Amino acid sequence: GAVVSQHPSRVICKSGTSVKIECRSLDFQATTMFWYRQFPKQSLMLMATSNEGSKATYEQGVEKDKFLINHASLTLSTLTVTSAHPEDSSFYICSAHGGINTEAFFGQGTRLTVV
Amino acid sequence: GDSVTQMEGPVTLSEEAFLTINCTYTATGYPSLFWYVQYPGEGLQLLLKATKADDKGSNKGFEATYRKETTSFHLEKGSVQVSDSAVYFCALSTSTGFQKLVFGTGTRLLVSP
Numbered sequence: 391g392a393v394v395s396q397h398p399s400r401v402i403c404k405s406g407t408s409v410k411i412e413c414r415s416l417d418f419q420a421t422t423m424f425w426y427r428q429f430p431k432q433s434l435m436l437m438a439t440s441n442e443g444s445k446a447t448y449e450q451g452v453e454k455d456k457f458l459i460n461h462a463s464l465t466l467s468t469l470t471v472t473s474a475h476p477e478d479s480s481f482y483i484c485s486a487h488g489g490i491n492t493e494a495f496f497g498q499g500t501r502l503t504v505v
Numbered sequence: 506g507d508s509v510t511q512m513e514g515p516v517t518l519s520e521e522a523f524l525t526i527n528c529t530y531t532a533t534g535y536p537s538l539f540w541y542v543q544y545p546g547e548g549l550q551l552l553l554k555a556t557k558a559d560d561k562g563s564n565k566g567f568e569a570t571y572r573k574e575t576t577s578f579h580l581e582k583g584s585v586q587v588s589d590s591a592v593y594f595c596a597l598s599t600s601t602g603f604q605k606l607v608f609g610t611g612t613r614l615l616v617s618p
Contacts, residue, residue: 394548424605433509434594434608483549487604494604496541496548 392418394486396497403474403504411469411500413484419464420486424494425457428481437482440467474504507532511595511609518585518616526580526612528569528595536597538562538571538578539606543592552580552593590616 393416403409413423423440438459439447446459456478458470467486471478483499511528518524530536537556541549553562558573567582578595595609 396548399546426608428611431513431610433610434606436605436607439605485549485606493551494606496543496550498546498548499543 392416392486392488392495394420394484394495394497396484396500398500399498400501401503403502405475405504406473408470408472409474409502411471411482411484411502413467413469413486413497415465415486415488415495418486418488418495420467420488421464422487423461423467424485424487425459425467425469426483426485428483434483437469471502474502476504478502479504507536507597507599507607509595509597509607509609511593511612513610514592514613516612516614518614520587520616520618521584522616524580524582524585524589524614526593526595526614528578528580528609530576530578530595530597532576532597532599532607534599536599537604538569539596539598540567540569540578540580541594541596541608543594543611545591549594585614585616587616587618590614 395414425437426434428434440461448454461467484497485494508531539554540552542552543549553564555562555571561570592611594611596606598604
């Protein structure tokens, strides 16, 4: 199947700093990418939908100024957690689609720890 | 809203044992149902899916049947292997076009030799 690469796989940062997570589709063009977050013992929750060349659509309760999403090309979407705090510590994972009604391909996920 | 409930893990089995991981859902409309698997250090991979009631999805010896009457999509395998050790996620989608997925919490399966 198609490959989606997410980087970094783990990151530890200090409270108040910003962290950027990259999601790349390596062998296909992804018109749409999704960003999910999973807290311990909870489900993967959709945070936002990222469409190439346009603003991301955020789910209810997700702060768009805190979680900046950029999808500047058909192979790259980035999620920046700004002014991170310990409560932002979580597992973040992206998925990418090549087109309508196509399968979602997932990255490996990023474990963010804010200390 | 839509939701998926799956059994908590970890599920610990010996090789060649029978596996069941329960999954039930709540959804408006008629969702498509999925099982994803995540092996250590890798992304989620689609294991199988079913798009309408009574459909059976199958792959790599795993099966799940879409039961509308019980709103369930339990994952089964007759004889597990050590290589099946992974985290399994049940998910649904009611959106058309791009699959906005609603996930369960995931169930870790540990298979020992």
